[in-house]
Amino acid sequence: MTKKMHLAAFITAGPGRPGGWRLPDSVPGWLDASYYQNMARTLEDGRFDLAFFADIVSVPDRFGGSTDSQLRYGALGSLRVDPLPVIASMAAVTRHLGLAATVSTTYAQPFTVARSFASLDHLSGGRAAWNIVTSFQESEARNFNLDEQFDRSTRYERADEFLEVAGKLWDSWDDDALVLDVEQPLFADPDKVHRVDHKGRYFSVQGPLNVPRPPQGYPVLIQAGASSKGKDFAARWSDVIFCSHASKESAQSFYTEIKERAATFGRDPEEIKILPSITPVVGPTTARAKELADEIFELVPPIGGLSTLAYHLDVDLSTFPLDERLPEVEVPGVAGHYHEVREITEREGLTLRQLGKQYGGRYEGNFIGTADEVADGLQDWFEDGAADGFTLQVPYQPGGFETFTRQVVPRLQKRGIFRTEYEGSTLRENLGLTRPASGEWQRRSGAQG
């Protein structure tokens, strides 16, 4: 059997791209459950592994200290529906599709989060995934009683302890604790449900959880840390890693590095799936695809894109001249996005204004062409050690997912590198990942890279 790639869909519970919502084909259904449910059906028809929702807990104000540019241009942080009820409503209309929501360890409590995902995992029959983030915006800290955010190393230290507690809570019911013996009666065996009695630096949690062990053992864990601490965290805890690269070469070196790091943490590198982000534009001919990409590009207001880039880098880009290149800067935010942006700025000689447009309408990996050309590009990355599959972003929702599913997916299937039927019933099974035994958190949190 040839190795198969995995596909995730990166859906925004809001307008997402500052040009996307302006397209005639874009549907402004961000506040309607049916909008997400229809995309879920499309993705399940296309045999996607999972749908993924990013998140942020503020309207970012990193551009000029104001939320205006986000709101005016419908940029990524302008409007974001809570992803948890969204994925619950998508689970209701699908049977196989995995469902991932982002929740920050910095502004939540482990009991709450462990319980939400355990509940979602049960309710969806083993399809829940948690994208673990530590957050990086001051505006988020200021919505949660802080004047400024904790520094990165504190955030990751807290995240490590958070995961340890979550693991203990998911394991607080043995797999066979629920007995349901009507006669005795014995609902659950008290000897198989354990207090966790965690007392650490950031959390003290007695347990047990009031939800039995999730069908997947733990929900699928996803991470996108880009700093050295972030990559360690991901190598230790993640089942799936998201990343964003401007070229195959940078994707390859990230891929190699993460797989090696996972091995040093005592994990089988096959048990970590790396799914770089792509935004293909598909057309009937190469020329038509390029035209389409240009049309979409035209609709991106440069300040809308720069506003989102400012929030991703956590750098106030409003202070730099628009018609010059962005100089090298200290980036407290997403290092990965900064590498990507530097690579593109150098390669294409962009001014800041052009970069804003580029970032707002960006096409990671530059997969623009016919369905066959896009499939070629994906196959090349996949077979050349750059990816275990991809996280599909689309220039506009929901149409972009329909096009990809109808045109690119069948070509990947024909080449034998993507499934035609789901392999299993849980997301872990479809991803080819082992169900963690009870106590697995212990091995992971003790591991040293």
Next chain:
Amino acid sequence: MTKKMHLAAFITAGPGRPGGWRLPDSVPGWLDASYYQNMARTLEDGRFDLAFFADIVSVPDRFGGSTDSQLRYGALGSLRVDPLPVIASMAAVTRHLGLAATVSTTYAQPFTVARSFASLDHLSGGRAAWNIVTSFQESEARNFNLDEQFDRSTRYERADEFLEVAGKLWDSWDDDALVLDVEQPLFADPDKVHRVDHKGRYFSVQGPLNVPRPPQGYPVLIQAGASSKGKDFAARWSDVIFCSHASKESAQSFYTEIKERAATFGRDPEEIKILPSITPVVGPTTARAKELADEIFELVPPIGGLSTLAYHLDVDLSTFPLDERLPEVEVPGVAGHYHEVREITEREGLTLRQLGKQYGGRYEGNFIGTADEVADGLQDWFEDGAADGFTLQVPYQPGGFETFTRQVVPRLQKRGIFRTEYEGSTLRENLGLTRPASGEWQRRSGAQG
């Protein structure tokens, strides 16, 4: 037009009653979405106003300092799925039914909760409700980094500020802030989205929310406080009040008191709906209903009921002799339940063991009989100033809801005291409640009783 009663269904996202799960007709589907979705369909067929989920964030260990009695007997706190994804999945299969989840102000943050309910309100088309609790178990505090819980007055002070912040966040987008002008472009009008800049004793929150104002203005707010502070809180903030009474007389006096209190807080008493809890048992004949009630009663293990009563009263009942009456005790927990239990203990001369059985299989209001007799009882309470409607509990799920909907609802409809069609499209409209104007929180939080 005759005044119509309102009906809520009290569903437990777990076994609920320590006898209920042992009944042959009980379906152990607490971990499946379809279990809740089927109930949602039944309730919508029966034109219920809303489905309501209670909650607790621990497995209580108030009986003998151990969770064993809860787990062994499948008592109320043994297993509780997170109600938020549950109501999201019920929203997916219904169009009119209101959906209420309990979230504690003591262990959550206002940004998170305001956003969840705003999101649910949008996704469900205006059907979300929040049952506001302040929590009262030490075991809950110990899952959230505390050695012991805050005292009641601190909890309510925090709850008041929590609601103030939530109100500010729901109002942080003006009703017409989302513009979606593709040409300009103008996604949202920055002048109509406001920071909240709240700085208080318990919270500091910058805002704005990243979700537009909910369709209902605020989600429907529900409360069940029973202490004097709790009743003040409810009179100030609630649209709907839950309570639990052993007789019509005590329901009447609570009803009168709350409506008066609401008036002193400057609110129209008609804008607060009081829905006492009932657990009817319906049979083809009176005798058969009584038999059925007895059969169900037989299945209740006394310790299972006492374990839940211990948690509700927050009193370790394992230290009292089982074959004597419960003496008068100091009750840090739910005063309302204590009044109810005292009333029954005196009236029926129960020992603690008998009380445990009674509490575990309890039938508030004692509506046991034919469908006509039950309808008579409800009509009497409703027309005699004891209730604006009811919160239906059932001795076993999901069957109890089907029986009530098929047999009692048509009789209430025939008498003209219950709707045959939904009046509006949002929960507020069906409850006959005004949509709060932006800024309403200000009036409520400033009001003095």
